[in-house]
Amino acid sequence: WPAYAPLIKAINDLKKKRNAVILAHNYMTPEIFNCVGDFRGDSLQLAKEAARVEADVIVQAGVHFMAETSKLLSPDKTVLIPDPLAGCSLAESITAEDVRMLREVYPGVPIVTYVNTSAAVKAECDICCTSSNAVKVVESLGVPRVLLIPDEYLAKYVQTQTKVEIIAWKGHCEVHERFTADDIAAMRAADPGLKVIAHPECPPEVIAVADFTGSTAAMINYVTSKRPRKVALITECSMASNVAVQAPDVEFIRPCNLCPHMKRISLENIYEALRDMKYEVDVDPIVAAKARRAVERMVNLTN
Ligand code: 13P
Ligand code: SF4
Numbered sequence: 001w002p003a004y005a006p007l008i009k010a011i012n013d014l015k016k017k018r019n020a021v022i023l024a025h026n027y028m029t030p031e032i033f034n035c036v037g038d039f040r041g042d043s044l045q046l047a048k049e050a051a052r053v054e055a056d057v058i059v060q061a062g063v064h065f066m067a068e069t070s071k072l073l074s075p076d077k078t079v080l081i082p083d084p085l086a087g088c089s090l091a092e093s094i095t096a097e098d099v100r101m102l103r104e105v106y107p108g109v110p111i112v113t114y115v116n117t118s119a120a121v122k123a124e125c126d127i128c129c130t131s132s133n134a135v136k137v138v139e140s141l142g143v144p145r146v147l148l149i150p151d152e153y154l155a156k157y158v159q160t161q162t163k164v165e166i167i168a169w170k171g172h173c174e175v176h177e178r179f180t181a182d183d184i185a186a187m188r189a190a191d192p193g194l195k196v197i198a199h200p201e202c203p204p205e206v207i208a209v210a211d212f213t214g215s216t217a218a219m220i221n222y223v224t225s226k227r228p229r230k231v232a233l234i235t236e237c238s239m240a241s242n243v244a245v246q247a248p249d250v251e252f253i254r255p256c257n258l259c260p261h262m263k264r265i266s267l268e269n270i271y272e273a274l275r276d277m278k279y280e281v282d283v284d285p286i287v288a289a290k291a292r293r294a295v296e297r298m299v300n301l302t303n
Contacts, residue, residue, distance in 0.1 A: 007267045008035045014274035020057035020080075022270065023049055023070065026216035027236040027262040028061050034245060036270060037061060042217035043069075043115045044130040050074050051299060059273055060281070063261045065091045067281040068119045072292045073299070082269035084279040086261045090116040090201075093171030094150040099124035102147055106167065111147045112137055113294065114154060116173075119283045123290035125149070128298040131200045132215035135161045140301055153177070157200040157207055175257045176201035179234050183255055184209045187232050194253065195228035199235040206234060223247050236262060 008031070015022065015038075023046045024037025033040055039049040043066060050058060050070035057078045060067035065088055067081040099111060099121055113125035114134070122128055129137035129148075135158055138146050146164055148155040150171030159166040179202050188194055188209075197219050198210035207213050212222050219233055223243050230251040233239045237256035244252055273279070283291065 004031045004035065004267055007271055011036045011267065011271050011274060014271070018057045018274055018277075019055050020059055020274060021053055021055040022059045022061050023053075023066075025062035025066060025262065026220065026242060027238050027259055028242075028265060029238050029263070030241045030245065031267055032061050032265065032270065033238070033242045036267065040242075042130065042132055042215045044132045044215070045217055046070070047073060047115065047130070047295065048299060053077070057274075057277075059270060061265050061270060062086070063088045063091075063259075064281070065116055065118060068283055068291075069115060069295060071281050071283050072119060072122075072288055072295050075288065075292075078277065079281045080273045080277065081279050081281050082266070082273040083264040084281075086264040088116050088261055089174040090114065090151050090171045091118055091121075094121055094169055096120040096124050098169075099149065102149070102169075106145075106147060109145050109147055109167065110141050110143060111149065112141075113149055114151050115295075115298075117150060119287050119291040121150075122294045123287045125294050126297075127301075128294045130215060130298075132218055133298065133301070134158045134200070137298055137301060138162055138164050138166065151201055153203055153207075154200045156204045157213060160207075173201040175236055175259045176234075177203060178257050179203065179206045179255075181205040181209050184232075184234070187253060187255060191230055191253070193229060195226075195231045197222055197231060197233050202234055210234065219243070220246070223250055238262070 021038040024040045051073040059080045063086045071079040111125040115130045147167045149169040152168045155168035196210045197212045232253045236259045240252040
């Protein structure tokens, strides 16, 4: 990425000056992911890194709920998000008040919250999960029934993997809900040897016809370890570009959808974030204390 070289150098210089690290989600564009990201991964890997990182400043190259999660796990560090409008349709789909209502409707049923929620929602829940540990988290509770909010499709996927009864909410990821089983059928018709790998935020009829379902890290692991001849990653567009760097012998077909929230993060605004120390992400201390319990309970479970 030679055109980006001056900006990449400026960012890497500022990281040293500020004693900062950049946590880059797997959906970041390749020049961010490969050239300035210090730690890369899925939501769980980034949360674990935020808990143990030794820098003074964390720049979250991801969306707002990820930056909040980093702040919960590293309250003494300055956490910056390069664009505060980098949201998430799942996080928008449920409020803390909705969760309080669910507690009244389902008294005594534990509430597991997907990490794609606000800190205020996490504060009302018993434990957090990500797409890579949702089944483990649900089963760790040792109860016959749990609420798993807010992603309806993740909840339905988890239901296929466990005997615990899962009660879902109606949130959806605006990126993954757009894939259809017909898309997959057309891809397979064009190439019968194709491996199809789907994120659990996809609709059930997509997951039903995929060869493998997993978090973004699990998808990368599948491709780099199994080295399929040709693969379709049913997820956000940057994934294929980022995995291709690690698996140059694999052919990717790219029926992807862009996440407009993830795509708000750019090299330019990462540079400005470090230059101007903006935009700082903070969580109200009372909310943070409760939300941290739910996130730490998950992190401790899967360490
Ligand atoms: P992962 O935890 O699998 O990286 O998912 C995060 C996300 O936002 C997927 O849309
Ligand atoms: Fe949210 Fe979907 Fe974007 Fe992930 S891809 S941040 S779940 S809108």
